[in-house]
Amino acid sequence: MSKPLSSPAKWNSTACILCECNCGIEVQLGGEEGRHFTRIRGDKQHPISQGYACEKANRLDFYQNGRDRITKPLRRTPEGSYEEIDWDTAIREVAQKYAAIRDEHGGDKIFYYGGGGQGNHLPAAYSRATLAALGSVYRSNALAQEKTGEFWVNSKMFGGIVRGDFEHCEVGVFIGKNPWQSHSVPRARVTLKELAKDPARKLIVIDPKRTETADMADLHLSVAPGADAWLLSAMIAVIVQEGLSQKEFIDEHVVNLEQVLPFYEVLNVAEYAEKAGVPETQIRDAARLIANASSVAYFEDLGVQMNRHSTLVSYLNRILWILTGSFGKKGSMGAPIPLQRLVGGGRGNTKTPVTGQRIVGGLVPCNAIPDEILTDHPARYRAMLVETANPAHSLADSARMREALQSLDLLVVIDVAMTETARLADYILPVATQFEKAEATFFNFEFPENAFYLRKPLLEPVDGVLTEPEIHTRITEELGALPLEIVDEMRVALAESRETFTALFFEKVASNPEHMAVVSSILYRSLGATLPKGSESGAAVWGLAMMCALKYPEAVRAAGFEGEGPALGNALFDAILESPTAVVFAKHSFEDSWNRIGLADGKINAAVPELFDTIRSLCSTGPLQPSQEYPSVLSAGERRSFTANTIFRHPDWRKKDREGALFIHPKDAEAIGIESGGRALLATKRGGVEVEVTVTDRMRPGHVSLPNGQGLSNTEQDPVGVAPNDLTASEDCDEFVGTPWHKSVPAKLVAL
Numbered sequence: 045m046s047k048p049l050s051s052p053a054k055w056n057s058t059a060c061i062l063c064e065c066n067c068g069i070e071v072q073l074g075g076e077e078g079r080h081f082t083r084i085r086g087d088k089q090h091p092i093s094q095g096y097a098c099e100k101a102n103r104l105d106f107y108q109n110g111r112d113r114i115t116k117p118l119r120r121t122p123e124g125s126y127e128e129i130d131w132d133t134a135i136r137e138v139a140q141k142y143a144a145i146r147d148e149h150g151g152d153k154i155f156y157y158g159g160g161g162q163g164n165h166l167p168a169a170y171s172r173a174t175l176a177a178l179g180s181v182y183r184s185n186a187l188a189q190e191k192t193g194e195f196w197v198n199s200k201m202f203g204g205i206v207r208g209d210f211e212h213c214e215v216g217v218f219i220g221k222n223p224w225q226s227h228s229v230p231r232a233r234v235t236l237k238e239l240a241k242d243p244a245r246k247l248i249v250i251d252p253k254r255t256e257t258a259d260m261a262d263l264h265l266s267v268a269p270g271a272d273a274w275l276l277s278a279m280i281a282v283i284v285q286e287g288l289s290q291k292e293f294i295d296e297h298v299v300n301l302e303q304v305l306p307f308y309e310v311l312n313v314a315e316y317a318e319k320a321g322v323p324e325t326q327i328r329d330a331a332r333l334i335a336n337a338s339s340v341a342y343f344e345d346l347g348v349q350m351n352r353h354s355t356l357v358s359y360l361n362r363i364l365w366i367l368t369g370s371f372g373k374k375g376s377m378g379a380p381i382p383l384q385r386l387v388g389g390g391r392g393n394t395k396t397p398v399t400g401q402r403i404v405g406g407l408v409p410c411n412a413i414p415d416e417i418l419t420d421h422p423a424r425y426r427a428m429l430v431e432t433a434n435p436a437h438s439l440a441d442s443a444r445m446r447e448a449l450q451s452l453d454l455l456v457v458i459d460v461a462m463t464e465t466a467r468l469a470d471y472i473l474p475v476a477t478q479f480e481k482a483e484a485t486f487f488n489f490e491f492p493e494n495a496f497y498l499r500k501p502l503l504e505p506v507d508g509v510l511t512e513p514e515i516h517t518r519i520t521e522e523l524g525a526l527p528l529e530i531v532d533e534m535r536v537a538l539a540e541s542r543e544t545f546t547a548l549f550f551e552k553v554a555s556n557p558e559h560m561a562v563v564s565s566i567l568y569r570s571l572g573a574t575l576p577k578g579s580e581s582g583a584a585v586w587g588l589a590m591m592c593a594l595k596y597p598e599a600v601r602a603a604g605f606e607g608e609g610p611a612l613g614n615a616l617f618d619a620i621l622e623s624p625t626a627v628v629f630a631k632h633s634f635e636d637s638w639n640r641i642g643l644a645d646g647k648i649n650a651a652v653p654e655l656f657d658t659i660r661s662l663c664s665t666g667p668l669q670p671s672q673e674y675p676s677v678l679s680a681g682e683r684r685s686f687t688a689n690t691i692f693r694h695p696d697w698r699k700k701d702r703e704g705a706l707f708i709h710p711k712d713a714e715a716i717g718i719e720s721g722g723r724a725l726l727a728t729k730r731g732g733v734e735v736e737v738t739v740t741d742r743m744r745p746g747h748v749s750l751p752n753g754q755g756l757s758n759t760e761q762d763p764v765g766v767a768p769n770d771l772t773a774s775e776d777c778d779e780f781v782g783t784p785w786h787k788s789v790p791a792k793l794v795a796l
């Protein structure tokens with residue numbers, strides 16, 4: 045029998061939600077009730093990813109039709125199980141309980157964690173109304189366990205976010221970053237291949253492991269785990285001592301470098317190379333290569349940002365940018381125009397209330413969270429709202445994190461799934477998935493052209509769930525914080541025209557701090573109600589498009605939009621709303637980056653004196669040494685081809701390496717008498733777990749590595765693989781910003 049002829053299935057445009065690249069993809073729907081993703085491909089129309097997608101995107105049905113989905117609001121019973129409740133009860137009780145804590149102890153005792161994952165940042169915009177209504181001031185998310193060191197030095201040196209142009213660089217440098225697996229730069233594998241095959245361009249990788257990226261490198265510096273501070277110091281010293289720095293660039297663009305250089309003029313390169321565990325000749329080669337290049341792009345990531353001296357390493361990396369003249373030109377570092385800044389805001393608190401730790405970008409250091417809760421200090425957090433995050437699994441020291449979450453007076457979790465964190469909650473509020481509502485991210489870091497994508501829903505939400513904007517707006521209303529008369533006025537104005545609405549917004553909302561505190565809900569209830577079904581959550585984007593157009597009119601016009609003032613903002617918003625893919629919203633020159641660094645009259649500041657003592661201390665200290673008790677260094681949480689934080693919960697999504705084996709070097713395997721596929725006991729000071737072992741000469745001897753995102757559990761199935769934070773400790777973190785040392789955990793391995 046011949047196959048029936050069918051019309052070609054429709055390809056629906058959306059984006060992958062598994063990493064910050066958010067590649068444009070197209071999806072065919074089918075299967076039961078047409079709610080399964082049957083085919084997925086890269087979307088050629090997407091201006092940044094241009095048809096690129098990696099193998100993980102093909103597995104997105106494991107998210108849309110994922111394990112552990114929740115579809116009814118749940119309330120914890122006195123016996124500790126859950127009962128289903130209706131939404132009115134859920135909203136009323138949650139609002140009342142938070143309000144009671146606010147009234148008795150102060151809104152600052154209500155702590156917010158999350159607001160966005162790899163594919164959805166709109167909850168961060170809408171939660172602001174709820175938090176304002178509650179007087180909540182402290183918040184955090186995953187960025188405060190990876191990027192806050194980088195943010196802090198950027199704010200002191202550049203005054204804003206800075207990214208690399210790997211598409212055009214002569215030399216690309218990756219420090220503790222494996223873009224072959226973890227991406228983070230657009231079309232990572234294509235970009236890497238282009239770099240590797242062009243004899244005029246060079247790739248340098250700094251990583252203890254010979255990663256897939258290192259395989260392609262011209263120079264792979266296999267640094268000892270946790271020893272990057274010595275390695276980068278030695279590279280700086282080579283450039284300074286051999287007189288290779290870009291003097292013209294420095295004279296024109298940099299201040300305060302004289303405070304830094306004397307130290308490197310006398311630094312003993314051989315000694316630092318020895319401590320870094322890298323041959324001195326390789327360090328000299330790498331330093332000369334970047335110093336003599338016409339353009340260098342740099343990317344540092346978790347290998348150093350979740351490691352010893354992480355903030356210092358971010359600083360030393362930037363000193364290399366300065367010495368090699370790598371800013372504000374094609375192929376080097378630049379400052380993208382954001383549609384919305386990823387961090388910032390908060391209420392201006394600079395220290396955590398209990399332990400007094402530094403708050404960067406409004407984010408409480410993640411490792412400090414248990415200490416801010418597990419205490420009888422009067423300023424402790426007593427309640428939490430967790431949204432689109434799984435801190436019981438993703439933050440250091442899961443056992444302590446669970447204890448902290450359980451000790452709260454109130455924990456509410458907003459999620460699509462019954463997660464490790466949700467299972468500790470008093471109330472669980474289920475939401476539509478990222479393919480059942482309009483969503484977007486603010487991971488928009490490209491230059492000289494930057495793009496933003498308001499994805500439209502592919503499916504109707506399943507019965508019983510709401511979206512985050514709806515939940516936050518209902519809570520805000522319940523708390524009596526939504527100015528209903530303003531919402532009505534805005535609706536009437538909108539019925540007249542968008543221009544009338546815009547004028548009223550500036551006249552009555554933008555000028556009133558109380559209204560601005562709940563602006564997302566005002567926009568949602570007015571403008572949102574007029575947007576196409578499923579796209580209501582795009583209302584907050586109107587505000588962002590407006591701000592962007594008012595702040596960067598030339599760049600927005602260069603991207604093809606017309607108008608002045610608010611009219612330009614409306615033109616941009618309409619394009620975002622109507623476009624079937626991402627919209628290029630800003631265009632500028634590479635040199636324009638100079639206009640966006642906010643320090644010292646458009647110059648780069650090279651001195652961060654808070655770090656100088658630590659810089660000096662490197663002379664007399666050395667990196668982590670193996671001990672008898674803990675002879676190995678564990679990197680807890682490596683990105684592999686089948687890891688995606690905890691976005692996929694069912695282990696079947698992984699086509700290979702199902703359990704997530706521990707990678708170890710043949711020498712280490714021989715020493716403990718184990719082979720690939722063998723099982724071992726892996727112990728750290730915080731815990732012990734059983735692991736499967738894979739022996740590979742990619743690892744550096746003494747260095748072992750476990751994947752991230754494994755060890756998820758539910759009531760029906762035992763966890764598969766190891767939850768990495770069963771092995772990590774909250775006190776092991778950076779002295780400046782509290783980022784964890786997950787990539788160098790002292791560990792011991794015993795064959796079973």
Ligand SMILES: Nc1nc2c(c(=O)[nH]1)N[C@H]1C(S)=C(S)[C@@H](COP(=O)(O)OP(=O)(O)OC[C@H]3O[C@@H](n4cnc5c(=O)[nH]c(N)nc54)[C@H](O)[C@@H]3O)O[C@H]1N2
Pocket residue numbers: 062063064190219220221222223225226227228250251252253255267268269270271272345346347348351679681682683684685686687688689752753787788
């Ligand atoms: N496949 C996949 N991709 C992802 C994700 C995912 O879960 N899976 N998650 C996304 C997220 S949230 C993030 S933040 C990024 C992270 O992306 P990456 O930072 O690239 O990811 P990791 O594999 O955690 O760490 C990178 C490298 O650091 C190396 N490393 C370990 N110790 C050291 C050290 O002491 N010094 C140096 N120089 N390097 C060291 C490791 O060997 C590893 O190759 O990936 C994103 N992309």
Ligand SMILES: Nc1nc2c(c(=O)[nH]1)N[C@H]1C(S)=C(S)[C@@H](COP(=O)(O)OP(=O)(O)OC[C@H]3O[C@@H](n4cnc5c(=O)[nH]c(N)nc54)[C@H](O)[C@@H]3O)O[C@H]1N2
Pocket residue numbers: 161162164167185186187189190346350431432433434435437438439440458459460461463475476477478512680681682688689690691752768769772786
């Ligand atoms: N030891 C160790 N720990 C690590 C790392 C490591 O390398 N080592 N990496 C860290 C890094 S870099 C990161 S970024 C974090 C990530 O950790 P988290 O920030 O906790 O994020 P995810 O694991 O991605 O969990 C996202 C949650 O969002 C839920 N979700 C999905 N879609 C929606 C939606 O539309 N709405 C709502 N409300 N919820 C939704 C998912 O079900 C899931 O519970 O993990 C960190 N933890």
Ligand code: SF4
Pocket residue numbers: 060061062063064065066067096097098099100101227228
């Ligand atoms: S690089 Fe892969 S995981 Fe990341 S967004 Fe693109 S397709 Fe998804």
Ligand SMILES: [Mo]
Pocket residue numbers: 186190
């Ligand atoms: Mo991350």
